[in-house]
Amino acid sequence: xxxxTQEPSFSVSPGGTVTLTCGLSSGSVSASLYASWYQQxxxxxxxxxxxxxxxxxxxxxxxxxxxxLGNKAALTITGAQADDDSDYYCVLYMGSGIxxxxxxxxxxxx
Amino acid sequence: xxxLQESGPGLVKPSETLSLTCTVSSGSFISSDYYWGWIRQSPxxxxxxxxxxxxxxxxxxxxxxxxxxxxxxxxxxxQLSLKLSSVTxxxxxxxxxxxxxxxxxxxxxxxxxxxxxxVSS
Numbered sequence: 001x002x003x004x005t006q007e008p009s010f011s012v013s014p015g016g017t018v019t020l021t022c023g024l025s026s027g028s029v030s031a032s033l034y035a036s037w038y039q040q041x042x043x044x045x046x047x048x049x050x051x052x053x054x055x056x057x058x059x060x061x062x063x064x065x066x067x068x069l070g071n072k073a074a075l076t077i078t079g080a081q082a083d084d085d086s087d088y089y090c091v092l093y094m095g096s097g098i099x100x101x102x103x104x105x106x107x108x109x110x
Numbered sequence: 111x112x113x114l115q116e117s118g119p120g121l122v123k124p125s126e127t128l129s130l131t132c133t134v135s136s137g138s139f140i141s142s143d144y145y146w147g148w149i150r151q152s153p154x155x156x157x158x159x160x161x162x163x164x165x166x167x168x169x170x171x172x173x174x175x176x177x178x179x180x181x182x183x184x185x186x187x188x189q190l191s192l193k194l195s196s197v198t199x200x201x202x203x204x205x206x207x208x209x210x211x212x213x214x215x216x217x218x219x220x221x222x223x224x225x226x227x228x229v230s231s
Contacts (some may be wrong), residue, residue: 001174036217038157045206046157051217068159089157093216094147097145097162097170 002026004092004102011108012080020105021072022090028071034093035073037066039086046089048076077107085109112137114222122201122229128194132207132222139188140165146190147212147218148181150203155158158203162210163190174185 003025012018022035029035035053038046048057050066053073063079073092077084090102118130132146139146147162161171164179171179180193194201204224211219 034214034216038218045216045221047221048217048219051211051219053213055215057217057219066155091159091217096173097164097168099159099162099210099216101149101157101159 001095002100004090004100006088006090006102006105008103009106009108011110012084013075014080014082014109016080017076017078018080018107019069019074019076020088020090020107021069021074022092022102023072024092029068029073029092031068033073035066035068036091036093037064037073037075038089038091039084040089041086049088080107080109082109112209112220114209114220116205116207116225118225118227120226120228122197122227123231124188124198124229125196128197128201128227128229129193129225130192130205130207130225132190132192134188134190134209137220141215143211145170145212146183147210148190148192149206149208149218150201151206151224152200152203155203160194160205169225172211199229201227202229203227213220 037050040046054066088105093099122128140175145162148160163179178195182191206224207222208218209220
């Protein structure tokens, strides 16, 4: 069974930079897995931030950026704001209609 | 603006079948560019993909749930449905429907607000 791993938590100061990663239990993440990233605050549905590794969804601030770092997908928040205090999930598309959510990262801005 | 709305019983007894419907409005339901999916989130836990369906009826399921899941589509009503059989307390979760864009742009671009289903006797 495919497991997609993310860091459980990160803490970042306002104005600071944090990079979250999304890795595979076996193998490397490449652009061919079309990583997407979602932000979720308590009680709300997820919001799409990034798709196809590095494309920002409409209306998403440019302080959010996506990339491949080594063998993982990455989401970087540059100049963190209080509003960024949320849970973040990646999704990898494994092909043939199958996709897998990452385990999620809780980001605290303080 | 596309809107998705989940509906169904908020309480299901153990061993019974959970049934939910997602109604899609203000947008194209029949399109080769999209799948329609179900995702759930148990209390305090992460998001879990349950499965997806294409407008033609082709389905794709999470292998860990495949034996208990049926997703269907009614294009005349702009609805997709989820059935999860033999539920236990572990199936207590908020269930979301969402649109998955395909064809090189793979991601969920629209989400419903979610509906809480509790499995309890």
